[in-house]
Amino acid sequence: MRRLFVILVWILVAQSPASAATQTPRIQRVSFQGRDYVKVSSWAPIAGLTPRWLTPDKELQLQNNKVTLHLSHDSRRIRCNGVWVWLSAPILMRDRDALLPYLDIATTLNPILAPTQTRRPVRLICLDPGHGGDDTGKRQAGRHEKEYTLLLAKELGKLLTRSGYKVVLTRSTDRRVERMDRPLMARQAKADLFISLHYNGADVPSAQGVEVYSLTPAGASSTNAGGEGADHPVCVGNSWNERNMQLAFLMQKALVQRLGREDRGARRARFEVLREATMPAVLIEGAFMSNPSEARWIYSSTERTRLAQAIVDGVKSYEKWIGVTAR
Numbered sequence: 492m493r494r495l496f497v498i499l500v501w502i503l504v505a506q507s508p509a510s511a512a513t514q515t516p517r518i519q520r521v522s523f524q525g526r527d528y529v530k531v532s533s534w535a536p537i538a539g540l541t542p543r544w545l546t547p548d549k550e551l552q553l554q555n556n557k558v559t560l561h562l563s564h565d566s567r568r569i570r571c572n573g574v575w576v577w578l579s580a581p582i583l584m585r586d587r588d589a590l591l592p593y594l595d596i597a598t599t600l601n602p603i604l605a606p607t608q609t610r611r612p613v614r615l616i617c618l619d620p621g622h623g624g625d626d627t628g629k630r631q632a633g634r635h636e637k638e639y640t641l642l643l644a645k646e647l648g649k650l651l652t653r654s655g656y657k658v659v660l661t662r663s664t665d666r667r668v669e670r671m672d673r674p675l676m677a678r679q680a681k682a683d684l685f686i687s688l689h690y691n692g693a694d695v696p697s698a699q700g701v702e703v704y705s706l707t708p709a710g711a712s713s714t715n716a717g718g719e720g721a722d723h724p725v726c727v728g729n730s731w732n733e734r735n736m737q738l739a740f741l742m743q744k745a746l747v748q749r750l751g752r753e754d755r756g757a758r759r760a761r762f763e764v765l766r767e768a769t770m771p772a773v774l775i776e777g778a779f780m781s782n783p784s785e786a787r788w789i790y791s792s793t794e795r796t797r798l799a800q801a802i803v804d805g806v807k808s809y810e811k812w813i814g815v816t817a818r
């Protein structure tokens with residue numbers, strides 16, 4: 492009888508006009524300058540985020556118990572727990588609302604805010620020291636990038652092994668390995684993660700800081716200097732978009748916070764090694780060889796160990812973020 496009463500009440504409530512007003516909120520999409528945007532006022536409650544204007548129509552903070560986002564008008568970057576994350580297009584603000592690119596909700600923000608949880612720990616990591624052999628990579632005052640990416644990979648391999656991970660390298664000597672063969676080697680080894688190691692270079696010696704790249708989502712434009720278009724077809728690695736983004740974000744966070752170096756942001760690029768990866772993959776640009784003070788840092792074995800330790804921390808915080816509690 493009591494059960495029948497409950498069912499009756501439920502039917503009445505479900506059919507009452509009041510329930511129409513409390514329907515599941517919907518994301519409101521708007522088109523602006525040919526781009527698809529989402530109104531943050533409609534998305535924030537769904538994402539469980541509380542908005543607070545720091546400066547009306549200029550700076551907006553969105554927060555839940557795990558993540559704090561800072562949005563700025565006309566910026567292509569969003570600050571996420573203190574770390575820059577690049578978006579596919581600029582944020583727009585007007586009339587006390589913010590517009591976020593629709594593509595970035597699914598491909599950048601949801602992976603960070605609501606990661607799919609797993610209990611499967613990372614076991615085997617494929618480290619990819621950039622360049623090798625006649626491909627020297629960047630050159631600076633007689634020094635070659637290929638040499639320092641290999642030294643970093645060896646140091647990192649040692650520290651990861653000490654932390655209980657298994658490690659394979661795409662090269663352990665100074666030899667040429669084709670770019671497309673590198674993710675293939677990771678797949679053959681059945682690696683759970685692929686981490687490509689590089690050092691940066693720029694025309695201006697003042698450029699400095701750390702960047703972590705993950706594969707550009709299908710339909711978006713990259714943040715590397717390549718200037719490629721947004722209409723690139725879907726790549727093999729796009730199926731890992733969620734994990735790629737999480738790994739890039741947490742790696743960038745670990746590097747910036749542990750090393751205290753300039754934060755150039757978690758970025759997107761369609762580098763061949765990322766396109767072809769069949770597991771979550773990132774490419775780290777550890778520092779600039781073209782910056783005299785960063786170059787000294789790259790060539791120092793003590794600082795290399797610090798960088799390697801920060802990468803280990805990045806892997807561990809990635810595992811924690813996606814729900815791995817025991818290894």
Ligand SMILES: [Zn+2]
Nearest residue numbers: 621628689690
């Ligand atoms: Zn390189």
